[in-house]
Amino acid sequence: MWQQLVLIVLSCLAATIQHGTAERVRYDNYKVYELQPQTAAQLETIKALDGSSDSLRFVDPEYNVDTKIYVLIAPHSVTDFVATLKESDISYELVDENAQNSLDTEELVADANRPSGEYTWTEYHELNDTYAWLRSLPEKYPEQVSVFVVGQSYEGREILGVKISYASNVDGATKRGIFIEGGSHGREWISCATPTYIINQLLTSTNADVRKMAESFDWYVVPHANPDGFVYTHTTDRIWRKTRTPYANDCFGADPNRNFDFHWNEAGTSNTSCGEMYAGPRAFSEVETRALAEYISTLKGKLILYLTFHSYSQQLLYPYGYTSELPPNYNDLKRVFDVGVAALSKRYGTNYTGGPIYEEVNPVGGDSNDWAYGVMEIPYSYAFKMRPSLSEGWIGFRLPAEQIIPASEEVMDSMLVMVKEIRTLSML
Numbered sequence: 001m002w003q004q005l006v007l008i009v010l011s012c013l014a015a016t017i018q019h020g021t022a023e024r025v026r027y028d029n030y031k032v033y034e035l036q037p038q039t040a041a042q043l044e045t046i047k048a049l050d051g052s053s054d055s056l057r058f059v060d061p062e063y064n065v066d067t068k069i070y071v072l073i074a075p076h077s078v079t080d081f082v083a084t085l086k087e088s089d090i091s092y093e094l095v096d097e098n099a100q101n102s103l104d105t106e107e108l109v110a111d112a113n114r115p116s117g118e119y120t121w122t123e124y125h126e127l128n129d130t131y132a133w134l135r136s137l138p139e140k141y142p143e144q145v146s147v148f149v150v151g152q153s154y155e156g157r158e159i160l161g162v163k164i165s166y167a168s169n170v171d172g173a174t175k176r177g178i179f180i181e182g183g184s185h186g187r188e189w190i191s192c193a194t195p196t197y198i199i200n201q202l203l204t205s206t207n208a209d210v211r212k213m214a215e216s217f218d219w220y221v222v223p224h225a226n227p228d229g230f231v232y233t234h235t236t237d238r239i240w241r242k243t244r245t246p247y248a249n250d251c252f253g254a255d256p257n258r259n260f261d262f263h264w265n266e267a268g269t270s271n272t273s274c275g276e277m278y279a280g281p282r283a284f285s286e287v288e289t290r291a292l293a294e295y296i297s298t299l300k301g302k303l304i305l306y307l308t309f310h311s312y313s314q315q316l317l318y319p320y321g322y323t324s325e326l327p328p329n330y331n332d333l334k335r336v337f338d339v340g341v342a343a344l345s346k347r348y349g350t351n352y353t354g355g356p357i358y359e360e361v362n363p364v365g366g367d368s369n370d371w372a373y374g375v376m377e378i379p380y381s382y383a384f385k386m387r388p389s390l391s392e393g394w395i396g397f398r399l400p401a402e403q404i405i406p407a408s409e410e411v412m413d414s415m416l417v418m419v420k421e422i423r424t425l426s427m428l
């Protein structure tokens with residue numbers, strides 16, 4: 001009996017040591033409130049709450065007046081929280097009595113129908129699984145695919161990318177490049193799955209339009225721009241957003257999509273290291289963003305299109321984030337946006353909206369789309385904020401796995417016509 005107990009205790013200890021991480025963060029009896037600010041003053045009150053306490057977590061901090069905001073509140077803080085809302089006359093509704101129950105419904109199990117050793121898009125993968133698949137590609141497509149290492153994350157994980165390049169143009173002209181960045185925010189799993197879906201399509205699709213697009217450009221795809229944050233959502237806290245660099249007040253991480261060196265920290269950031277949108281102590285303080293920027297800098301002048309993936313809200317966005325001023329080639333950006341949004345709804349009727357980040361989401365400084373456009377001078381720079389829509393409640397970044405393929409298919413439809421339009425506008 002005692003021996004058995006000792007064995008159990010020892011094996012539990014071993015498991016804890018092996019994983020090397022703190023125990024899983026749970027949200028038992030956390031309430032989820034839906035807030036709808038109607039004035040700038042109410043918005044400020046809500047923003048001031050971000051990072052103010054451990055007992056309050058924002059589901060998606062990128063909000064504005066008249067958007068729905070979801071907040072998780074620890075049971076002991078509910079009274080104070082509701083009092084703050086009432087004081088500022090902010091309309092609110094309790095939409096979930098126990099956040100943990102909802103988090104537990106997410107399907108994390110592997111797809112039972114998956115042939116062993118195969119990589120599929122009917123389930124979400126862990127980092128190592130995706131990296132093994134990326135590393136297997138050059139063996140299968142030695143002429144077209146090479147794997148590159150962007151750099152190391154704070155916790156020492158590699159940031160991997162693949163380059164896909166078909167034979168040169170007939171006339172020998174140098175090909176332009178398209179860069180795809182996924183996984184900037186840990187919890188937005190679809191933002192990693194779709195870039196891998198695109199890689200697979202560029203390599204295997206028999207559709208003539210996809211083939212033409214694949215072969216006309218050099219492609220650089222980085223599905224996990226923030227591997228530490230992503231792994232942390234698997235091991236410890238499903239709703240983690242930022243990197244994992246330790247900062248003041250025992251808080252971790254900066255928001256990678258506020259950390260780029262272009263109008264850094266000018267707008268849309270948290271002032272505290274505990275905030276969801278903490279810009280970091282300085283531009284490129286995060287090794288992940290610095291490494292990505294250094295890699296992209298080696299391609300300066302070559303890239304014509306920069307695509308980032310995020311979730312959720314079904315929006316297609318483009319510069320600028322930091323100012324309401326329109327970018328120099330706004331008319332072209334808008335034309336490409338228009339065809340892109342129209343194509344997103346063709347296959348499944350999915351309704352995307354969008355426009356310049358500043359107008360459509362909120363003022364944002366130091367995001368990668370602005371940096372790619374403003375510093376790298378990549379003339380076309382877009383962010384897909386993918387399914388679901390904001391009206392589907394706080395399910396948000398936990399898009400069901402059975403939607404990975406349809407959500408990615410409609411993005412491919414959109415990319416096809418966007419790239420075609422860019423070719424026309426650029427006379428490529």
Ligand SMILES: [Zn+2]
Pocket residue numbers: 184185188309310311
């Ligand atoms: Zn995001």
